[in-house]
Amino acid sequence: MTDIEEEVDFEVDPEDLDGAPVMEVDSERLSLLVNDLHVSYRVFGAKKVGHGPARDWGLLGRLVRRGAKQPPIREVKAVRGITFAAKHGEAIGIIGVNGSGKSTLLRAIAGLIPPVSGTVHVAGNPALLGVNAVLMKNLSGARNIMIGALALGLSRKEVRSRFDEIVDFAEIGEFVNLPMKSYSSGMGARLRFAISASAVPDILMIDEALATGDAGFRAKSKAKMDEIRESAGTVFLVSHSLATIQAMCTRVLWIHEGKLVMDGEPKEVCGTYKKFVADRKKHAQSQK
Amino acid sequence: MTVDESGPSAPPAPPAPPAPLERIYDEGSVKRAVLDNDLEQIGVRPRLTTYFREMWRYRPLVQVMAVSKAEAENQNTYLGQVWSLVSPTINALVYVLIFGFLLKIGREGIENTIAFIVVGVFMFRFFERSVMAGAHSLQKNMNLVRSVQFPRAVLPTAGVLAELTMLLPALVVMCVISYLSGFLPVAGKVTIDWYWLLLFPAVLLMWVFSTGCAFISARLVAQTPDVDNLLPHVMRILMYASGVIFSVDRFVSQFSWGFLMEYQPVAIYLYLVRSSLLNEPAYPPDAFMWLLGVLWALLFSVLGFLFFWAGEERYGRD
Numbered sequence: 001m002t003d004i005e006e007e008v009d010f011e012v013d014p015e016d017l018d019g020a021p022v023m024e025v026d027s028e029r030l031s032l033l034v035n036d037l038h039v040s041y042r043v044f045g046a047k048k049v050g051h052g053p054a055r056d057w058g059l060l061g062r063l064v065r066r067g068a069k070q071p072p073i074r075e076v077k078a079v080r081g082i083t084f085a086a087k088h089g090e091a092i093g094i095i096g097v098n099g100s101g102k103s104t105l106l107r108a109i110a111g112l113i114p115p116v117s118g119t120v121h122v123a124g125n126p127a128l129l130g131v132n133a134v135l136m137k138n139l140s141g142a143r144n145i146m147i148g149a150l151a152l153g154l155s156r157k158e159v160r161s162r163f164d165e166i167v168d169f170a171e172i173g174e175f176v177n178l179p180m181k182s183y184s185s186g187m188g189a190r191l192r193f194a195i196s197a198s199a200v201p202d203i204l205m206i207d208e209a210l211a212t213g214d215a216g217f218r219a220k221s222k223a224k225m226d227e228i229r230e231s232a233g234t235v236f237l238v239s240h241s242l243a244t245i246q247a248m249c250t251r252v253l254w255i256h257e258g259k260l261v262m263d264g265e266p267k268e269v270c271g272t273y274k275k276f277v278a279d280r281k282k283h284a285q286s287q288k
Numbered sequence: 289m290t291v292d293e294s295g296p297s298a299p300p301a302p303p304a305p306p307a308p309l310e311r312i313y314d315e316g317s318v319k320r321a322v323l324d325n326d327l328e329q330i331g332v333r334p335r336l337t338t339y340f341r342e343m344w345r346y347r348p349l350v351q352v353m354a355v356s357k358a359e360a361e362n363q364n365t366y367l368g369q370v371w372s373l374v375s376p377t378i379n380a381l382v383y384v385l386i387f388g389f390l391l392k393i394g395r396e397g398i399e400n401t402i403a404f405i406v407v408g409v410f411m412f413r414f415f416e417r418s419v420m421a422g423a424h425s426l427q428k429n430m431n432l433v434r435s436v437q438f439p440r441a442v443l444p445t446a447g448v449l450a451e452l453t454m455l456l457p458a459l460v461v462m463c464v465i466s467y468l469s470g471f472l473p474v475a476g477k478v479t480i481d482w483y484w485l486l487l488f489p490a491v492l493l494m495w496v497f498s499t500g501c502a503f504i505s506a507r508l509v510a511q512t513p514d515v516d517n518l519l520p521h522v523m524r525i526l527m528y529a530s531g532v533i534f535s536v537d538r539f540v541s542q543f544s545w546g547f548l549m550e551y552q553p554v555a556i557y558l559y560l561v562r563s564s565l566l567n568e569p570a571y572p573p574d575a576f577m578w579l580l581g582v583l584w585a586l587l588f589s590v591l592g593f594l595f596f597w598a599g600e601e602r603y604g605r606d
Binding site for chain 2: 022029030031032033035036044081083085107108109110111112113114115119120121122123126136138139143146147148150151152153155156179196254256259260261262263272273276279280283
């Protein structure tokens with residue numbers, strides 16, 4: 001625990017650490033301010049939350065129980081009180097085990113999911129780039145570039161002038177006129193990255209997109225991220241690759257079960273996280 | 289990490305991460321920081337004027353999405369776009385056969401049954417497809433909704449515009465069938481005159497009205513997906529209540545509430561299109577009907593837009 005206290009010491013008064021300390025915002029060159037953010041979403045058709053299969057009630061039991069005890073809609077609390085501030089020019093990595101709420105946090109910061117409580121303030125226009133953000137599968141790459149870039153707020157003229165740049169960056173060549181469903185997953189991911197980066201957003205959020213590219217593309221995307229940071233933007237990167245995070249980020253947030261558990265230097269946070277994951281693995285093996 | 293070694297039977301507790309950083313910013317300092325750094329709150333509904341301005345700024349996106357959707361519609365078939373002409377034609381022919389010639393319901397008070405039914409079916413199909421396009425617009429574009437922030441009203445608007453794009457070639461087919469049917473001995477003549485030009489404002493009004501309805505269906509389905517299962521039935525009722533395949537005023541004029549059926553928006557738009565295209569004595573061009581057409585279009589588009597905007601911050605949450 002001691003290292004963590006040291007880590008957050010510049011923001012939290014030590015005597016405030018018990019309970020939920022209220023603190024002042026360090027208000028210099030902020031690009032993003034997240035205060036006590038809670039996000040939940042509705043899931044339809046969920047019968048049970050937790051691990052393992054739901055209990056089988058048999059045909060009659062299912063009929064009788066239909067709608068009786070378990071509501072068909074569940075509220076999943078994905079983010080449960082996260083507070084942090086980001087500055088211009090920072091590259092922030094977000095790590096955490098599967099289902100810890102990383103992607104939901106990004107979506108909330110991008111304004112795509114409204115918070116249940118708490119606030120998000122941003123400077124400029126955030127753009128989220130996710131692996132799953134397949135634009136439109138039936139449409140050609142060219143159409144997707146048009147739609148994606150226009151949706152990001154570019155004008156028609158800007159899209160036309162950057163079209164070739166986007167195609168080159170994505171390295172999709174003549175595939176640009178084929179429907180996106182004919183693309184390999186790498187091509188799709190590259191195209192999405194190229195589209196998202198084309199608008200030079202103030203805040204770029206990347207959701208595990210870099211893992212899909214080859215080494216050459218990773219280098220290019222790193223360069224693009226640096227470019228955005230240099231133009232005073234902020235980059236968020238969600239990845240399971242600690243190497244990627246350490247190579248690209250200046251600060252790391254560790255999210256666990258919807259809460260922020262560590263916030264600090266990449267090396268330190270990644271080290272603690274690595275140890276935690278290794279312990280968990282050992283634990284899981286000893287259970288068998 | 290914490291491993292419980294109290295006994296051989298008790299399983300060791302799973303390793304825990306560090307305790308969560310419980311911290312909250314002081315509200316006053318948040319306000320100050322927001323002012324200092326010129327930040328904007330997100331995840332909240334934009335003001336109506338801002339929203340409308342944004343929507344106007346995004347009209348190139350509406351156009352591109354509409355054209356793309358219209359193009360992609362029949363992409364996976366051999367005949368491709370021809371289907372957007374063939375399928376309403378077949379649809380209309382089925383109704384003509386059943387209602388016009390077998391049941392003879394459509395013939396009461398109508399001189400040219402074929403043209404009457406064809407116009408009704410083509411135009412109603414446009415309305416129905418527009419409402420359904422609106423209903424599915426958020427769900428179908430969830431990927432886009434979950435990755436980029438833009439006024440969500442773009443989606444239903446683009447969906448209906450795509451239907452309009454597909455309607456235009458179908459309108460030509462509709463006019464040709466109507467005109468040709470006039471040469472059949474059983475049917476009244478259809479003449480081409482300047483009245484035909486009124487077809488364009490009539491379709492335009494119907495498009496504005498349908499966009500309003502699409503806004504409403506979009507929000508309803510986004511909030512309560514179950515509505516999606518009811519919509520086809522609502523559409524079916526509307527179809528029989530609007531005189532798509534038979535002249536509805538023939539049947540309802542005997543009731544005191546008959547005017548409700550006659551002046552409801554869908555019936556009005558069918559009236560307008562028919563009065564422009566056909567030479568039916570029962571459907572003369574009527575200024576009052578045009579006025580109602582304009583009023584309904586304005587009312588539904590404004591109310592629909594407001595209704596959709598009121599749910600803006602919640603789209604994409606599920």
